[in-house]
Amino acid sequence: MLAQTGAQAAAEAMRQIDPDVVPVYPITPQTPIVESFSKIVADGLVNSEMIHVESEHSAMSAAVGAQAAGARAVTASSSAGLALMFEVLGVASGMRLPILMNIANRALSSPINIHCDHSDSMGVRDSGWIQIYSENAQEVYDHNFLALKLAEKVSLPAMVMQDGFITSHSLENLEILTDEQVKQFIGRYKPQYPLLNIEKPVTMGAIQLPDYFFETKRQQIQAMSQAREQYDAVAQELSKLTGRSYPKIETHNLENAQAIIVVLNSTAGTALAAMRKLKNEFREKVGLIKIRLFLPFPQEEFREIIKKAVGENLKTIAVLDRAVSLGSDAPIAKEIKNALFDLSNKPQVYSYIFGLGGREIFEKDIKKVYLDLISKKTDHQVKYIGLRQ
Amino acid sequence: MGYNQSQKLKSWKDIPPAGLILSPGNSRENKTGSWSNKKPFFDDKKCTQCQLCVNACPEAAINSGKDKKISVNPDYCKGCAACVEACPRKAIKLN
Ligand code: SF4
Numbered sequence: 479m480l481a482q483t484g485a486q487a488a489a490e491a492m493r494q495i496d497p498d499v500v501p502v503y504p505i506t507p508q509t510p511i512v513e514s515f516s517k518i519v520a521d522g523l524v525n526s527e528m529i530h531v532e533s534e535h536s537a538m539s540a541a542v543g544a545q546a547a548g549a550r551a552v553t554a555s556s557s558a559g560l561a562l563m564f565e566v567l568g569v570a571s572g573m574r575l576p577i578l579m580n581i582a583n584r585a586l587s588s589p590i591n592i593h594c595d596h597s598d599s600m601g602v603r604d605s606g607w608i609q610i611y612s613e614n615a616q617e618v619y620d621h622n623f624l625a626l627k628l629a630e631k632v633s634l635p636a637m638v639m640q641d642g643f644i645t646s647h648s649l650e651n652l653e654i655l656t657d658e659q660v661k662q663f664i665g666r667y668k669p670q671y672p673l674l675n676i677e678k679p680v681t682m683g684a685i686q687l688p689d690y691f692f693e694t695k696r697q698q699i700q701a702m703s704q705a706r707e708q709y710d711a712v713a714q715e716l717s718k719l720t721g722r723s724y725p726k727i728e729t730h731n732l733e734n735a736q737a738i739i740v741v742l743n744s745t746a747g748t749a750l751a752a753m754r755k756l757k758n759e760f761r762e763k764v765g766l767i768k769i770r771l772f773l774p775f776p777q778e779e780f781r782e783i784i785k786k787a788v789g790e791n792l793k794t795i796a797v798l799d800r801a802v803s804l805g806s807d808a809p810i811a812k813e814i815k816n817a818l819f820d821l822s823n824k825p826q827v828y829s830y831i832f833g834l835g836g837r838e839i840f841e842k843d844i845k846k847v848y849l850d851l852i853s854k855k856t857d858h859q860v861k862y863i864g865l866r867q
Numbered sequence: 868m869g870y871n872q873s874q875k876l877k878s879w880k881d882i883p884p885a886g887l888i889l890s891p892g893n894s895r896e897n898k899t900g901s902w903s904n905k906k907p908f909f910d911d912k913k914c915t916q917c918q919l920c921v922n923a924c925p926e927a928a929i930n931s932g933k934d935k936k937i938s939v940n941p942d943y944c945k946g947c948a949a950c951v952e953a954c955p956r957k958a959i960k961l962n
Pocket residue numbers: 906907923924925926927928929939943944945946947948949950951
């Protein structure tokens with residue numbers, strides 16, 4: 479057991495993964511991840527080649543080059559850094575390179591703000607990366623291995639999210655695996671077509687015109703479905719080592735729940751604490767869903783969970799988004815409405831926006847959402863938690 | 868794609884991932900003219916077989932046989948009309 483911040487947990491996982499190449503550029507609040515990792519490199523505890531690049535665009539480009547060569551590349555970013563990588567994120571996924579990236583979620587400018595919201599990772603959700611969200615430092619640590627193994631199985635890059643500052647800078651207890659267990663679990667990286675294999679030369683990233691580009695994209699769509707299918711097997715294998723479980727969609731108290739909240743990252747912990755502190759008469763009526771695997775979104779599973787809950791008692795769902803999709807529904811709300819569209823017996827879905835730019839969310843705020851849902855004191859207008867009206 | 872396409876295109880299940888090219892020297896397989904929507908036609912009556920169009924073609928898509936008769940390989944012609952401009956006899960039309 480170690481006392482570690484979320485950022486240190488990510489760096490510790492990276493130490494055990496011992497990636498061949500780590501090209502990084504610091505940015506608040508991701509900086510302590512690379513700071514901790516550079517200390518690990520300086521102490522000679524890993525064999526990683528750390529490349530200090532001049533921007534995040536270069537960081538991701540170097541990761542692409544390294545991974546294409548046949549190396550394991552891991553990096554980390556936040557906010558504007560992730561935005562600057564945008565072009566190369568698509569190159570990584572299009573070239574089917576299973577790069578691993580830790581994200582400490584932070585608001586995107588403007589106004590400039592260094593605090594947590596999910597506009598950065600939600601803003602790159604169409605870029606072909608697997609996205610796994612973490613409630614706390616322990617999940618950050620565990621998810622690194624889960625994401626890496628899944629990514630390499632289906633040849634797609636993956637990012638592991640943690641809330642900037644809230645998780646990245648808070649000390650928590652961390653249970654760690656032995657280095658040997660991690661080595662066994664992740665195994666050696668066996669790229670199918672490494673660029674450095676001179677016995678079997680290949681050309682990567684060449685132009686594809688209208689005659690084949692579409693087919694290549696169709697393969698990527700297929701890989702995302704495979705990630706959805708193969709996730710459970712990888713998660714179960716990791717569970718055997720850690721004793722913790724990693725369902726794509728984690729449910730709490732859904733039996734008999736009339737109203738549930740859907741949320742991801744650290745606020746899932748706040749919501750769980752709030753739910754447990756409700757008076758008995760209310761607590762029996764509410765539940766919580768935490769989304770772990772956001773991309774590929776587990777539509778089928780979500781639909782099945784809700785179908786079953788509706789069969790019991792479920793009437794309303796409040797989806798809490800820490801990001802907005804300006805001009806449209808918030809990202810998670812949209813996914814959920816989409817997943818439930820075909821259900822004949824649908825619960826009401828309400829969208830709540832909270833925590834933009836690091837605005838605090840408290841247990842009392844979550845409690846109020848639950849009480850509003852149960853007492854039907856809500857409507858289909860989007861609600862803003864903690865915003866001055 | 869295009870017309871006169873002589874290549875049989877493969878399904879997404881039968882191509883390497885990520886648009887990888889697995890064997891060198893494959894430029895020959897890449898029918899670069901697939902996207903052009905017009906190809907040149909030669910009027911044999913007007914053509915004096917001067918060969919100016921052969922040199923003008925940036926894709927080397929115009930051939931002249933032993934008999935000096937001019938023909939175009941549509942797989943590589945990009946429809947740029949450089950040959951049309953080059954022909955002193957106005958013997959070429961794009962269609
Ligand atoms: S149209 Fe252009 S590419 Fe085609 S034969 Fe003429 S010069 Fe060559």
